[in-house]
Amino acid sequence: MDRADRDRPAHLADGGHLGSGASAVHHREGATMVYLTRTYRFCAGHRLFRPELSDAQNEQLYGSACSRVHGCGHDYQLEVTVGGQVDPVTGILIHPDDLDGILYEQVIEPVDMEFLTLHHPFCRGRVPTIESLAVCVWDAVAEGLRASKPPAYLHRVRLKESDRLAADCARKGSRRMHFLTRSYEFAAAHRLHSPYLTDEENQEVFGKCNNPYGHGHNYRLEVTVRGKIDDRTGMLVDLRELDRIVQEEVIRRYDHRHLNHEVEEFRELNPTAENLVRVVWRRLRHRIKGPRLYKVSLRETEQNVVSYYGEEE
The missing domain is CATH 3.30.479.10 (6-pyruvoyl tetrahydropterin synthase/QueD)
Incomplete structure (x- = not known):
């Protein structure tokens, strides 16, 4: 890992x-x-x-x-x-x-x-x-x-x-640790605009991503959990349950939405990939039972991937 x-x-x-x-x-x-x-x-x-x-x-x-x-x-x-x-x-x-x-x-x-x-x-x-x-x-x-x-x-x-x-x-x-990573996709639009900056400063910092009409991405989300593999079933986590949680907490909330206008968390929070990955972490951490949520990664583009391990939580 x-x-x-x-x-x-x-x-x-x-x-x-x-x-x-x-x-x-x-x-x-x-x-x-x-x-x-x-x-x-x-x-x-x-x-x-x-x-x-x-x-x-x-x-x-x-x-x-x-x-x-x-x-x-x-x-x-x-x-x-x-x-x-x-x-x-x-x-x-x-x-x-x-x-x-x-x-x-x-x-x-x-x-x-x-x-x-x-x-x-x-x-x-x-x-x-x-x-x-x-x-x-x-x-x-x-x-x-x-x-x-x-x-x-x-x-x-x-x-x-x-x-x-x-x-x-x-x-x-001296330990061997076990991880499972599951990937998901969703599409969403956003505008990068910080309420702490002037319009001119936002334009300077975010460039074309500050377009008032926004722009979109096909996001790829990777959720990694860590835990013990069940000797009987061979499973670290119930994939159906993990899929259900991610669908409820992330996909249904964000897929084909404009994050700034349609998602409550981003009414005031600038929906950068860095902020989005932390919001996703907080939505998932208490829902996943048994194994521990280890890492959330968000691929915004082929050139831009952000990962979060919950260090601030």
């Missing part, structure tokens, strides 16, 4: 551990840490179900598409980030071919073009939700990195099922 990546990891003490298959990595005092990220892709089908539940109960839990007998398929995108020290002789952290070899042997070959269920060897009894698959990838890669030379450790795994859904496992000190 973005914020986890910014924080330098605390190294594990002797005998420490980080989830299944991980091992402690020791570094010279004061050594500089670097991080390498490689991207991979694979295709797989999966079926989400618990054998002790009825078809109706599984459909209620996982949805009709993924719980049915034939399941559904995805083109997965996998990002693996490893950390460590640069070898003084070669100038590299780990040879890309070595990391690729681990990924292809431990992950890609076992799952590519496979039909994944909790009975599949790679899943090890876990329902293959996106969250659980990210954990399975973590365990497999961490095991493969044990013998890497120079030693590297697993820092982050990010698995994307689609443009709308991604799961992350990230190292934070």
Whole structure:
């Protein structure tokens, strides 16, 4: 995750551990840490179900598409980030071919073009939700990195099922943290105009975005939650419930609205992306139960993305 990546990891003490298959990595005092990220892709089908539940109960839990007998398929995108020290002789952290070899042997070959269920060897009894698959990838890669030379450790795994859904496992000190990110879209118009500035100052600061008639954007909203994955269901959060909350608190309020004129929060508040992302955070934080709201990101344009972690809340 973005914020986890910014924080330098605390190294594990002797005998420490980080989830299944991980091992402690020791570094010279004061050594500089670097991080390498490689991207991979694979295709797989999966079926989400618990054998002790009825078809109706599984459909209620996982949805009709993924719980049915034939399941559904995805083109997965996998990002693996490893950390460590640069070898003084070669100038590299780990040879890309070595990391690729681990990924292809431990992950890609076992799952590519496979039909994944909790009975599949790679899943090890876990329902293959996106969250659980990210954990399975973590365990497999961490095991493969044990013998890497120079030693590297697993820092982050990010698995994307689609443009709308991604799961992350990230190292934070001696802990492994789990995240789920869900994406949404809405269209809205706004005018950037601060009540604390004169008309001339507003024009100077905001330029064409200060047009009295406003302008619009196709916003892309990413909501990231952090929490514990349920061992039984393989879910970090109920996606249907999360979707319902975001629809009620954000999409129905803002979609195809002029924010300045039709949304109460922005009667006086300048509807910049920075202000909008904080308003969205405040609308969601108390509605999401169980997992913790971790981050809200708002993509206003391809060049402008704002993220908020609730530091001021």
